[in-house]
Amino acid sequence: MSQLTHPMESILRMNRMPHIWCPxxxxxxxxxxLAEALNKTQIPLDKVAVVSGIGCTGRVAGYVKLDSFHTxxxxxxxxxxxxxxxxxxxxxxxxxxxxxxxxxxxxxFIHAARRNMDIAVFCVNNFTYGMTGGQLAPTTPPPATSxxxxxxxxxxxxxxxxxxxxxxxxxxxRWTVLHIRRLTKSMTEALQKxxxxxxxxxxxxxxxxxxxxxxxxxxxxxxFYRDNCIIQHGADTRTIDIKFRDKIVIGKFVDRxxxxxxxxxxxRLLEALGNxxxxxxxxxxNADRN
Amino acid sequence: xxxWRRPLxxxxxxxxxxxxxxxxxxxxxxxxxxxxxxxxxxxLSDSYNKKGYHPPLAAKVDDxxxxxxxxxxxxxxxxxxxxxxxxxxxxxxDTRGEEVMVGES
Numbered sequence: 001m002s003q004l005t006h007p008m009e010s011i012l013r014m015n016r017m018p019h020i021w022c023p024x025x026x027x028x029x030x031x032x033x034l035a036e037a038l039n040k041t042q043i044p045l046d047k048v049a050v051v052s053g054i055g056c057t058g059r060v061a062g063y064v065k066l067d068s069f070h071t072x073x074x075x076x077x078x079x080x081x082x083x084x085x086x087x088x089x090x091x092x093x094x095x096x097x098x099x100x101x102x103x104x105x106x107x108x109f110i111h112a113a114r115r116n117m118d119i120a121v122f123c124v125n126n127f128t129y130g131m132t133g134g135q136l137a138p139t140t141p142p143p144a145t146s147x148x149x150x151x152x153x154x155x156x157x158x159x160x161x162x163x164x165x166x167x168x169x170x171x172x173x174r175w176t177v178l179h180i181r182r183l184t185k186s187m188t189e190a191l192q193k194x195x196x197x198x199x200x201x202x203x204x205x206x207x208x209x210x211x212x213x214x215x216x217x218x219x220x221x222x223x224f225y226r227d228n229c230i231i232q233h234g235a236d237t238r239t240i241d242i243k244f245r246d247k248i249v250i251g252k253f254v255d256r257x258x259x260x261x262x263x264x265x266x267x268r269l270l271e272a273l274g275n276x277x278x279x280x281x282x283x284x285x286n287a288d289r290n
Numbered sequence: 291x292x293x294w295r296r297p298l299x300x301x302x303x304x305x306x307x308x309x310x311x312x313x314x315x316x317x318x319x320x321x322x323x324x325x326x327x328x329x330x331x332x333x334l335s336d337s338y339n340k341k342g343y344h345p346p347l348a349a350k351v352d353d354x355x356x357x358x359x360x361x362x363x364x365x366x367x368x369x370x371x372x373x374x375x376x377x378x379x380x381x382x383x384d385t386r387g388e389e390v391m392v393g394e395s
Binding site: 004008012019023025026027028033177219 | 311313315316318319320321322325326341343359361362363364365366367370372
């Protein structure tokens, strides 16, 4: 039995385990979903790059056995954009937290969605800044308490799915880590989708969100998701705000075709310059893994 | 109470079986696997690992149908399931005396 190894060993650095995440935290589960999705899509692993920002979720870049980079705070998407443009054959995955992607990196997020950069963005949303001590995040639903709002939050939070949808993302979905098989399927679709694909992963943060807001530990937060999630595919993203201790609408909301940044660039320049222009970044069809 | 009829080809159905492997030193005792195992195979053990958590224990090993939900849900990569051959032919009976019904994987 001891010679048997974990099936995720081909993608994850098992010698770094146990990881830093708290007991009951769901980021590890989200990482399993990523590894499983990469296995399912059969993308050659040397053609995948994982980019993370700062925060608890930012540690994912260090735990995957792929080309990965742990960028400065909020700059995961600009780095991924650069990677994709320099080497269009790469499948670039951004795996980061809500504080990193939509607070500090909010501007980059909407502009990557607007340009329809061909990257997959997986955002782990735990409604707080976990690593720095539970401060108010742009996703904290009022009136949840955080260390910087001890009497309850009073700011309107971002609805990430609506933000991505209205900025022009090609694929938008939201799942919790409890819906692991659906999440994996959604990640597979996002990885295969051409254009900006965004999957919001709702994840328990027992230490700094659940316990502080009387939802409980990780397991109780998972039970909360089980009791309160409503699967509604194609729901209008304007109506699916996440409210405090209320029903959460999950599902696949947007799946549409739009020209990606490189497609738009090539077609514009071909139209303007004609034969003098050689299209950039023609992605050759990848052979199967091995 | 059972809401389904017994399939006519019950004698020929191959029911997968799984063997559970637990890396107890990696476990942080979150209890996801125990709570969400559809066959209630696992339970938290009374023993401690090096970090002082209670790792899970495969209590009803023969009930495992290799659905791999524990493997997917475990945030610590501390549990995995391998298929056990041969799989059982016909509908097996679990420890509660009920017939085990398995959907499509």
